[in-house]
Amino acid sequence: MAEVQSKARPKTRGDGPLLDIRNLRIEATVYPPGEKPRNVVLVDDVSLKLERGKVLGLIGESGAGKSTVGLSAMGFGRGGVKLTGGEILLNGRDLRKARAGGLRQMRGREVCYVAQSAAAAFNPAHKLMDQVVEATLEHRIMSRAAAEKKAIELFRKLSLPDPETIGERYPHQVSGGQLQRVMTAMALCSEPDLIVFDEPTTALDVTTQIDVLAAIKEAIRDTHVAALYITHDLAVVAQVSDEIMVLRHGKLVEWGGTRQIIKDPRQAYTNALVSVHQIEHQEHAPGETPVLSVRDVSASYGGGTVKVLKKVSVDVFPGQTLAVVGESGSGKSTLARAITGLLPPLEGSITFNGRTLANKLSDRSRDDLRELQMIYQMADTAMNPRQTVGTIIGRPLEFYFNMRGRERDQRVAELLEKIEMGKGYADRYPAELSGGQKQRVCIARALAAKPKLIICDEVTSALDPLVAHGILELLLGLQAEEDVAYLFITHDLATVKSIADSIAVMYRGEVVRYGSKSTVLTPPFDDYTDLLLRSVPEMEIGWLEKAIQGRKMAGAGN
Amino acid sequence: MGGATVLKLIAQRIALGVLLLLAVSVLIFAGTQILPGDVAQSILGQAATPQALENLRRELGLNDPAYIRYFRWLFGILQGDLGTALSNNRDIASALSGRLANTLFLAACAAVVSVPLAILLGLLAVRYRNGIIDKAISGFALASTSLPEFFIGYLLILVFAVKLQWFPASSTVYDSMGFLQRLQAVVLPASALTLVVLAHMMRMTRAAVLNVMQSAYIETAELKGLGPLKIIRRHAFPNAIAPIINVVMLNLAFLVVGVVVVEVIFVYPGMGQYLVDHVSKRDVPVVQAVGLIFAAVYITLNMVADIAAILANPRLRHPK
Incomplete structure (x- = not known):
């Protein structure tokens, strides 16, 4: 040229x-x-x-200060x-x-x-x-x-x-x-x-x-x-x-x-x-009965014009983690919205804790709401900036358990201990906390409801690697203590390896690969999972050239 | 490409405008029906005999149900017949057309000065934001808006007509006047109107452009080494155009509709003066006709603003 x-x-x-x-x-x-x-x-x-x-x-x-130096x-x-x-x-x-x-x-x-x-x-x-x-x-x-x-x-x-x-x-x-x-x-x-x-x-x-x-x-x-x-x-x-x-x-x-x-x-x-990323997590075998069972769920936006979930079926077992991975637009967050009732599914059924969940949020009982909690990617926007940490964590205690006064404050202090922050933080406002601390408060708020299942939507994506690492360790520790199940939505395969017991790979609204962590991550792979796995950068000089050469399918959006 | 979507949006907007205008016509008609008083009575005066009143009512069709009178009125308007003035029995349409032209001329003169000036001042205020130039521009514009238009009007007459004697104090225009003569006649009322509408448009331009100046692509432009005025003109202004057009259209509508006071002060033979005259004579058909024309101006200009905003949006002009 x-x-x-x-x-x-x-x-x-x-x-x-x-x-x-x-x-x-x-x-x-x-x-x-x-x-x-x-x-x-x-x-x-x-x-x-x-x-x-x-x-x-x-x-x-x-x-x-790296951007500041760059500019x-x-x-x-x-x-x-x-x-x-x-x-x-x-x-x-x-x-x-x-x-x-x-x-x-x-x-x-x-x-x-x-x-x-x-x-x-x-x-x-x-x-x-x-x-x-x-x-x-x-x-x-x-x-x-x-x-x-x-x-x-x-x-x-x-x-x-x-x-x-x-x-x-x-x-x-x-x-x-x-x-x-x-x-x-x-x-x-x-x-x-x-x-x-x-x-x-x-x-x-x-x-x-x-x-x-x-x-x-x-x-x-x-x-x-x-x-x-x-x-x-x-x-x-x-x-x-x-x-x-x-x-x-x-x-x-x-x-x-x-x-x-x-x-x-x-x-x-x-x-x-x-050396970050290295959490060794031994996967658990699936239990007898799942706490959450999603069967053939389809959902769409715009009154059926844009179909974003196509017959999705997954199970989450008590005290275990199902990781849902895929790129943006694959429908993983929509799955969470369907399960929480924010986007009523068009077809299919969702069974939770032995009961069939009503499709619409407004038709669900208070116990259904309590036992199914959610943590979001942006902890910043998920909290009211004008409420103290104590108020934020105390709210589900008042709402679900009718706790008041000293009893509530004591429980808030316990929860703050659990997320390794200590009761001194109860009087702080979200703006006074670091990104990792904010996400910890959101975790405590979810835990306050004593849920059976927490949906974690990209909870570590906005955090720095070392901070994210700490959050993952905290989540694993809490899972062992409280026997809570996670539906963990992420695009980051390294996170998946550290936390999942089973994995569902989503691509364009469908689950293309689903099973225990070891089976999903063991070859032979389907083309998309292969691409996904090969695309995760490794800390190795020359990885990029090898990865580009070895893959079977080119990335989307190119 | 993408023409179909944009055309559909524009067609929808126009249909909505027509619908809105119909609704307003119903409101105007209903409103004047609720007013106390009887048209026949006001034509014939207090001394009229009941028989004479009854005959006139039948002649005017006042005994028909309201909806029939409404449709008769509406179809008349659609054929260009605005009815007859009660006070002098003249055809409203022919009496109005000259007045409307005068008002539009005055409004156009004010607009030609005020719109470019307001946008230019707004952009300058952004360029020198928070500095002395910005504060001077804002201060001047806000002060001129805070003063009532009759005050500004008399002030202008005092200075430029009485003391300096540059322009006539009364802005009478005739059919036989030439363009330049007309222009000279409307300088003072047009200036008064300009001062009234300037600040609103200027402040909105400033706010809309400043809002865009926060965008990441402004930083991109800065890092390309572009100068501040070029950044504002090329990168900020095109993205702030929709809100600016909106406020400009609102003010243009005000120039047509809100000139009543200014026209009366300067004795300018426009719509406003015509309206005021006939309100005092309780001439309902005239009030209806003028009200409808004002509403049509408002709705049309806002429709134009919406359509311009649709056309200014590259996402709508060039869909994926």
């Missing part, structure tokens, strides 16, 4: 490293309700160097974030000293950005092509015709379908995985020296992530662009980076070659990140 000759103005090419950040300090002013505004330090004394054509992975949990390489602070100390040398010029006009000259020309959610990062009102070539035209790097030709070439390189015409579409007309690749093409189009990838595959399904990851990796290799690759997933960053930098609480923890970081981490925190 012939490279399009660019008429780019010569960019400043120093002899030193492309990006040289020295002792960077980033602060933000926060306005806590009812308190005086104060400054918080987001990033403290971080230094890094990036040579031309190299990829540096920035890794850490949420709040570690500082563009001289940009999100919201009220200010770059208050140190130097950020890009091509030898200090971005902290640059004026607004100087920064604009450099953004989109020397350094480009790929956002986590391409769906939100594209303007819905303009065609993709206009947005892809916008920066190139703004900086007069090429003529429109040359830029569009270049874009089409990039679309082809990133394996987008119909590269000649996809640019004529609007953002809502292509899938999430495709949009993420178009965004990569947008970043590459102006031939920058550096691209900041900010969690570019985190919002995608695993089966889509693998293709996007491969496309990004290939594009980086072929164009010799340097990259800062930000992610919380070490296994992902291990596939694309030359070096990895671990950040925590805005400070540098460890910086080294990719192989050294994942094989031979020197810091305890890095070691914890590398």
Whole structure:
């Protein structure tokens, strides 16, 4: 493929490293309700160097400051974030000293950005092509015709379908995985020296992530662009980076070659990140009678127009966990809605605890409601921000058991002990808790009802790996104590391995594979389960290439 | 592609508008029926004999049941017959058409100035948000809206007609006037109207665009190195267009319907003055006709706003 000759103005090419950040300090002013505004330090004394054509992975949990560091390489602070100390040398010029006009000259020309959610990062009102070539035209790097030709070439390189015409579409007309690749093409189009990838595959399904990851990796290799690759997933960053930098609480923890970081981490925190995921869970054999039995349930939205569940049958046994896995749109959350009665099934029956459940929520008895509880993905939005933890956990005690006063407070304290938080938290508000603590409170609220079954809908997906790990251990411990069954909805196979006794794999509204954990995870696999299993990133250099080669079926949405 | 869906949506919206207009016509008719007083009595005066009253009622069809009178009225309107004014026995349609044209001319003059000005000021306020320019624009616009229109009207007359003598104090227009003469006549009332509607549109533009400025794609544009005005114009404004069109249409409707006071102050021969004259004479057919025209303007403009919002939405224009 012939490279399009660019008429780019010569960019400043120093002899030193492309990006040289020295002792960077980033602060933000926060306005806590009812308190005086104060400054918080987001990033403290971080230094890094990036040579031309190299990829540096920035890794850490949420709040570690990795996105903040990444955006500082563009001289940009999100919201009220200010770059208050140190130097950020890009091509030898200090971005902290640059004026607004100087920064604009450099953004989109020397350094480009790929956002986590391409769906939100594209303007819905303009065609993709206009947005892809916008920066190139703004900086007069090429003529429109040359830029569009270049874009089409990039679309082809990133394996987008119909590269000649996809640019004529609007953002809502292509899938999430495709949009993420178009965004990569947008970043590459102006031939920058550096691209900041900010969690570019985190919002995608695993089966889509693998293709996007491969496309990004290939594009980086072929164009010799340097990259800062930000992610919380070490296994992902291990596939694309030359070096990895671990950040925590805005400070540098460890910086080294990719192989050294994942094989031979020197810091305890890095070691914890590398060795996460490893819960050994021995599966239980199915019991005599299931606590929940779903038989041939079909459901649809829009009065039967969009069929999302097709004759689904699964069983959950007392004190055990059924994991329901599948990508977004496979119908796994709809199954939960059907079981809870939020979306009455069109056909089929649901038996719970020996009784047939009424289809509609409003027809169910209070005991049915009590014994079937739910925990949600976003603990934040599942709690009333104006109620204290004590009120939130105490509510089911009042509602189902008519507990009041001291008796209720005592039970709340017991529940707080159970979730390893302690009764001191009863007077706190949700906003004062960390993400993991919020999810723990939601678990306590579900447990307060003394349920037989808890539906866990992606309860660890929004959490950092180490925090998620703690939540899974807590759930397993509570299951052993309380003999409660879980219906565990997730797209993450690593989580499934740690917690499930049996597994149902869903694909396009159907259960394509169902059985005990060991049988489901033992070959021979059907094509979809094979794809799903192969798509889970492993912390191993070269995994990506092997996985792409070995699979039988390509991911959906491509 | 996608034309069918959009056409269907637009057709639905138009059908809804027609339905709404019919409902309003029922309301207007019913409302004027409830009013006390008897048309025959008011035509013939207190001294009329019962026989004369009865004859006139029969002649006007006032003894028929209400629904028959309603349909007679409605079909008359559909054929362009708005009835006859009671006070002077003239055909309402011909008397109104000139007035309506005058009112629309005044409204159009005010709109041509106020809409672009309001949007421009709104965008500038976003560009310099929370700064001195933003505050000055908002302060001026809010102050001009807070003042009642009769006050603004008299103020303009005092300054520009009495003191400076640039424009006439009374905006009388004749059929024989040329366009420029007409324009000069309506400068003051149009300015008064502009000042009244400016703030609403400006504030809404500012709020709608600021809302869009929170979006992730604005950050994308910033990180492409685009300047602030280009970001607002190219990336924020197209996505804020639907609420802006909505408020613009509401204000255009106000320019037609809400001009009563301004027309009276400037003695401008428009619909508003005509309405006020005939309300005081208890001329029910005229009030009905003007009410219906005002309602039609309101409903049409809102319908246009909805259709524009449908057309402005790329998801509807280009479905998957």
